[in-house]
Amino acid sequence: MSEGLQAPRGTLDWLPPRSAARRAMIDRFREIFERAGYGEAMTPVFEDTSLFARTAGESSEVVGKEMYVFEDQGGRSLALRPEFTAAMVRAYLEHGLSREPLPVRLWSAGSCYRYAAVQRGRYREFTQVNAEAIGSDDPAVDAELIALQLEWFTSLGLAGLELRLNTIGDPTDRGPYLERLRAYLDAHLDDLDGEVRRQRDLNPLRAFDTKVPTSAAIMAGAPKITDHVSLAAAEHFATVRAFLDARGIEYTLDPTLVRGLDYYSRTTWEVSWPALGAQSGIGGGGRYDGLAAAIGGAPTPGVGFACGVERVLLALEEQGRSPAPATPTDVFFAVVAGAARPRLHALMDEARRAGLTCEADLAGRGFKGQLKQASRIGAAWTVLCGDDEWARGSSLVRDMTTGEQSEVPLDLLVGHLRATITGWTDAA
RNA sequence: GUGGGCGUAGCUCAGCUGGUGGUAGCUCCGGGUUGUGGUCCCGGCGGUCGUGGGUUCGAGUCCCAUCGCUCACCCCA
Numbered sequence: 001m002s003e004g005l006q007a008p009r010g011t012l013d014w015l016p017p018r019s020a021a022r023r024a025m026i027d028r029f030r031e032i033f034e035r036a037g038y039g040e041a042m043t044p045v046f047e048d049t050s051l052f053a054r055t056a057g058e059s060s061e062v063v064g065k066e067m068y069v070f071e072d073q074g075g076r077s078l079a080l081r082p083e084f085t086a087a088m089v090r091a092y093l094e095h096g097l098s099r100e101p102l103p104v105r106l107w108s109a110g111s112c113y114r115y116a117a118v119q120r121g122r123y124r125e126f127t128q129v130n131a132e133a134i135g136s137d138d139p140a141v142d143a144e145l146i147a148l149q150l151e152w153f154t155s156l157g158l159a160g161l162e163l164r165l166n167t168i169g170d171p172t173d174r175g176p177y178l179e180r181l182r183a184y185l186d187a188h189l190d191d192l193d194g195e196v197r198r199q200r201d202l203n204p205l206r207a208f209d210t211k212v213p214t215s216a217a218i219m220a221g222a223p224k225i226t227d228h229v230s231l232a233a234a235e236h237f238a239t240v241r242a243f244l245d246a247r248g249i250e251y252t253l254d255p256t257l258v259r260g261l262d263y264y265s266r267t268t269w270e271v272s273w274p275a276l277g278a279q280s281g282i283g284g285g286g287r288y289d290g291l292a293a294a295i296g297g298a299p300t301p302g303v304g305f306a307c308g309v310e311r312v313l314l315a316l317e318e319q320g321r322s323p324a325p326a327t328p329t330d331v332f333f334a335v336v337a338g339a340a341r342p343r344l345h346a347l348m349d350e351a352r353r354a355g356l357t358c359e360a361d362l363a364g365r366g367f368k369g370q371l372k373q374a375s376r377i378g379a380a381w382t383v384l385c386g387d388d389e390w391a392r393g394s395s396l397v398r399d400m401t402t403g404e405q406s407e408v409p410l411d412l413l414v415g416h417l418r419a420t421i422t423g424w425t426d427a428a
Numbered sequence: 429g430u431g432g433g434c435g436u437a438g439c440u441c442a443g444c445u446g447g448u449g450g451u452a453g454c455u456c457c458g459g460g461u462u463g464u465g466g467u468c469c470c471g472g473c474g475g476u477c478g479u480g481g482g483u484u485c486g487a488g489u490c491c492c493a494u495c496g497c498u499c500a501c502c503c504c505a
Contacts, residue, residue, distance in 0.1 A: 006478090006496070061503050065429085083505080116503060117429070118496090128505060195502090211501080259504090270504095281504060308505025336463065367463050375465040386463050400465075 010116075010124030012310070017324065021316075022127065024324035025156060025309055026109045029129045032152050033107040036144070038131055041106040043087040045113075049077040054295050055086040055263050060203075066114040080113035084130040085263070085288065085304050086295070092134045093297035102135035103302075109309075121279030121311045132304035134292075139236050142267045142287060142303050143243030149271065149283055149305055150249060157321040158273065158312065161282075163250065165269045166257035167237040168205070169229035171290050177228040178204055188218045208256035224255040233266055240267055259284060263291040267303065273315040282315060283307035330421050332374035332382045333360035336367045337390040343410065344385055344395075350414045356421060375400060381421065383413065 007013055014022055030040065052063050068080040081087055088106055091097075097104045109129045116122060131148065133141045146163070153161055169177070185192065185200045185207060192200075193212040196219075200207065208219050229237070244251060251269075259268045268286035276282070285305020292300035316323060331351060335344045348358045359377060361370045367386070374382040384396040384405070395413055397420075398405035408416045419425045 009496070066503075112505080114504080117501090118498095119500090120498065122504075126505065130505095209503095278500070278502090279504080283505065306505060311505060334464085363457090366458080368459090368465075369457080371465040373465085382465085384464075388463080396464090398464080403464090405464090 008124075010118040012123055012125070017322075017326070018313075020324040020326075021313055021322055022309060025313065026127075026129060028155060028323065029107065029109060029152050032148055032155065033105075033131055036105070036148055038105040038107040038133075041088060041091060041108045042110070043084075043091050043108070044081075045111060046078045046080050047087055047090070049079040051086050051090055051295060052079055052082060055089070055291055060262055061116075062114060066116050068113045068115055082114050083112055084108055084110075084128060084306060085132060085291070085302075088130070088132045088304065089134060089288075089291050089297070089300070089302060090295060092300070092302075093292060093295070098135060098298070098300065100135075103133040103138075103141055104135050105131070105133045107131045119279060121276055121308070121314055123310060127309035128306045129309060130304065130306040132302060134302040134304075135300055137236070137287075137289060137301035139239035139267075140243055142240045143247070145285065145303055145305055146244060146269060147247050147249060149285070149307065152307070153271065153283070153312065156312065156316060156323050158315055158319065160273060160275070162252070162272045162274060163269060164254040164257050164272070165241075165244075165251045165267070166226065166254050167229055167233060167240075167266050168225050168258060168264060168268055168286075169233045170265055173225075173228060173230045173233060177223070177225055180223050180228065181205070181207075184222050191215075191218055203262065205258040208258055219256070225258075226253075226255040236266055259286055263288040263294060265289045269305070271307075273311075275318060276311060276315055279311060281308070282311045326378075327357060329359055329377050329379040330356040330381060331358045331417055332370075332377065332379035333358065334367065334370035334374060334382050334384050335360065336370070336384075336386040340385045340390040344383070347410065347413055351417055354414060354418045354422075354424075356417060381417065383417075385410075 034040075049067070049069050052067060062082045067082055070078055072078055088108070092104055092106075107130065110127065111125050112128050113125055115124055118124065129152075131145060133145060146165075150161065150163065168174070181204045182200060185196070185204060189197060189200075191214060192207075193210065193215045196207045196210050196212070196215045205225065207215075208222070210216050210219060257268055257270060258264075259270070264286040266287040266289065269284065270281055271283040272280040273282050274280050283305060285303065287301070287303045289301040290299075291302060292298065313323070331348075333344050333348050335341050345360060348360055351358050359379070361373060365373060371382065379400055382398045382400055384398055389395050389407070392407075393411070394407050394409045396405045397408050397413075397416065415425070
């Protein structure tokens with residue numbers, strides 16, 4: 001394929017039938033969250049660059065090197081959103097939603113953008129579903145979000161999920177702890193790899209993410225944030241766990257789970273589907289009580305998470321599941337008599353208005369070809385109209401499973417189809 | 429951004445050490461005596477061998493570059 005004729009690197013074309021799967025996944029997400037009182041929020045795909053810079057943190061990879069940043073014709077620096085949370089909080093503050101009953105619960109679905117190396121399950125334009133509860137620090141909210149997120153996965157038929165959970169305390173806990181951690185890192189500096197040493201200054205918590213075995217061994221002995229968290233944060237976390245336990249939700253505690261965006265505080269979690277390999281993280285979230293203040297608003301607690309739709313779909317496909325059962329066609333209109341086509345197509349419209357799923361040959365196929373097409377798309381019934389039927393002002397209605405067919409006058413066709421397929425009659 | 433693998437019809441793939449692109453399978457379209465599908469048989473459509481250079485009498489096959497996919501690192505959804 002020559003250049004210019006292919007979609008840009010790291011982007012995806014969504015075409016049938018896969019596009020239906022994506023849509024069904026988002027629809028399911030909507031159902032689950034609207035039943036829980038969440039409303040849909042749609043914000044721009046691009047925002048002022050500073051919104052993300054101030055919230056996700058300069059030290060994060062996502063903001064530091066993966067953002068699509070551009071200048072518009074008015075000289076403004078804008079960025080394609082790399083994630084939803086910052087925009088949700090921005091909208092909350094901008095529109096004074098703090099006067100709504102709290103917490104304000106929002107869900108959204110849409111494209112996010114990150115300039116990262118492309119791999120299966122990691123795209124530069126990708127789809128996230130997202131939910132945020134802003135304005136309450138009640139641990140019940142954290143737990144409910146986790147429960148709803150898992151509900152989405154399992155309702156799609158995804159099995160074998162892993163949930164990891166951690167608390168990283170409050171920013172005020174973080175200072176003293178970070179000093180302790182830095183001291184530990186400094187004491188072992190000679191044995192740590194360069195990447196970890198770089199993290200020491202930028203964001204020492206990320207040092208726990210190292211995959212270098214020698215460094216990982218040293219980090220295993222490092223002080224854990226979980227052990228240096230305030231009493232309030234520890235109690236908060238214990239309550240989150242109580243709500244999860246009461247629901248029978250299984251999780252593993254992972255004191256090294258830090259997450260890549262700087263705004264997180266207290267609860268953090270990650271859901272993975274291990275069989276996906278390097279891109280196994282299919283969802284993650286956490287509490288961000290300091291985010292609102294970071295972008296200049298009143299201090300406002302919040303929790304939220306996002307899931308990667310493409311990754312979840314890959315996992316479903318690997319399990320041989322499709323989130324979108326094909327909608328069966330009720331009637332196929334096979335019309336051979338050329339003169340009959342306009343009338344039959346008009347009747348088809350009428351049948352569609354009556355709620356039936358209908359198709360007709362749109363490629364000038366012969367009789368045999370049209371029947372073949374009807375059976376290929378799985379039509380339950382086929383309306384046949386050739387020269388003979390047309391001359392009589394009627395048609396043949398064929399049951400595609402039994403092969404039985406009966407003659408029905410065109411004037412009565414739609415009523416007949418509706419009665420036999422939906423059970424509805426005009427008299428009723 | 430770094431390293432490895434790959435790139436032949438819409439899809440799945442043959443193509444040995446360079447010598448004229450495959451009767452390949454699937455899909456699609458048509459036919460198998462007047463107008464009846466999912467099986468079978470026959471026929472047909474369909475390829476700038478990802479792209480651009482180079483070596484050579486000659487390159488799908490070798491070399492370089494580039495684009496894309498993929499795996500790992502990395503990052504995270």
